[in-house]
Amino acid sequence: MSKFFFEVLRSGINTTFQDKGRFHMQHFGVTPGGCMDTKSFLIANALVGNTSNEGVLEFAYQGPLLKLAKGKTKISITGNVLFQIIKSNEETINGKCYRTYDLDEGDQIDILATKQSAYGYMALEGGFDVKPFCKSVSVLGRVEIGPNEGKKIKTNDKINIKSNRTNNKNFITNFSNNEKDTIRVLKGPQFGYFAKESQKDFFSKTYKVSNLTDRMGMRLEGAVMKNIVNTNIRSEGITKGAIQVPADGQPIVLLTDYPTIGGYPKIANVISADYDLLIQRTPGEKIFFKLIVLSEAEQLYKEHIKSISEIIKNIKEIN
């Protein structure tokens, strides 16, 4: 057991360990899972000098209040997050995302809320001391797979840290949050199951993100998609971002913890470049879908990856 650890004074709503996910297991019924917002995840790790797939804490809406009970560390918070650092001498620092902070023994980090967004990330220099399952520390809550017995963080848990901070330099990068409401999609394999009028509505009317949204799926409310072929298909493998339409005609976007196979027709699929943007939209917000073609989606993904690399390249020491 690690000598260095945080005490969880408040767990937050849904705080879990995550990395890029667990692959080569979907044929066993194990969904990849992993961080919801890959971009924020990668930048969080890069800021504290970790390798790109080090496990982090992901939180949603209200984050945790953690006390560094033993040890000293360096943290970074990414996303659009309101947080404070309460030093052991009770001095309070209002935190800024996309920079690092040193925490010393007795200091607390209070992650109050995500602003106009759903998910945020906290990375530690050297990482958390958690046990991977099948090469990943991503927690799949529904089937209790992953570290911490596959469960989200609870109040009074201990969170172990791999190692103490090695230097007192701090780092920052430039980042501006994108709150675009247009999500680009490709046609789904059963696009033709839907009436022409519904196809038109899908790309011209707004959809509202409903309260029934979690790591597995985002239920939308808006124009009803009229199925003119069959409201069920033979169950088949699922891809992240698939937009399925059950018999009630209201689309559901399948998110990171998607069921591995599904039997509803899929009208569209969110492109990889816009996925991080989509999952940050919160219940009540409106989104639009725009149809593009595969070659555009591939080009947009290249640009997306390049923009992340540039943010990481621009990490600078704070003087």
Place this chain on the structure above:
Amino acid sequence: MFKKLNNIGDCGIVCDFGDEVNRTINISVIKLFHHIKKEVSKGNLDGILNYTPSYNKLIINFDLGKTNSSKIMDFLKSVDFSKLNISQNSKKWTIPVCYDFEIDLANMSKTLKIDKDKIINIHLSTDFFIYMIGFIPGHPFMGDLDSKLFLNRLKTPRVKIPAGSVGIVEKFCNIYPYESPGGWNIIGRTPIKLFNKKDESNPCLLSAGDSVKFKSISKKEFEKLNNE
């Protein structure tokens, strides 16, 4: 051999083997699945993340940062199906089931007009084939039941079904690996653990393409195996 290749999103491909669902078609899907799995483990298909067989399709998920749809499609088109094998990968299982834990046998007997014991005997004498594993970890979809036992899903799915429950719907039989909601007709329960989180190298007992035969056990034997 698949009939069509389609994209699904920008990082997925559907190998579509046609609309029919039968063992022959499913075996082709599983052959391709094993081939891809082997190539990936040899490091020949960088960027492929998952390969999910279902009744009549194989879905391939990949990392768009490392590969793309056209590269994988080129590979798929070059596969020589006549050289693919399944027998070396498939296993035969005998799964103990205690029918005393049934929930729906009385109703089934009434609807089907077949004695409870006869239903159990038909189930026990069926050589099941696993078409696919999925939805949740370790969950098998097996067929084919005698058409005499064909039933629909429950009109109102149950909120909670105990782990290990064995259910039937239409020509299919399943086993719930976890306590979960579900709409299948429950005829018994197995003490066998289908997904073992403690065994990282082989957490999932069953695979698509395996065959399964059920063996009736008493409540006492169930309890004994369940505590092992």
